[in-house]
Amino acid sequence: MKMVMLAALGGALGSSARYLVNVGAGRVLGMGFPWGTMAVNIVGCFIMGLLVGYGALRGTLTAEARVFLATGVLGGFTTFSAFSADFAALVERKSFGLSALYLTGSVVLSLAAVFAGLYLVRSWQT
DSSP states (O other): OHHHHHHHHHHHHHHHHHHHHHHHHHHHHOSSSOHHHHHHHHHHHHHHHHHHHHHHHHOOOOHHHHIIIIIIIIHHHOTHHHHHHHHHHHHHTTOHHHHHHHHHHHHHHHHHHHHHHHHHHHHHHO
């Protein structure tokens, strides 16, 4: 239960930060392009890289810290960071075929799922 609470608390912080970045980016840069989403994806991936790298090099991150920071804060801030870390792990293991499958499958199928959901909702309206 402790780990769930850590993930939940981190997720609340991360999603709140994502909201604030999106609002701020919209006010400063306009709403014509998803600047805020792109920013949180890039920043979240960079922080995930720092976190994973630090944990791998130093080995000092506790399970609680990983759950709070990676699953919670970064998971709430951007799930793209988790996807990118998983992809990087496959590449680091030199599993190039699997990494290509994961990359292509995740992007293509996720986009297809969004369009399928849109289509389904729109079909209910007619």
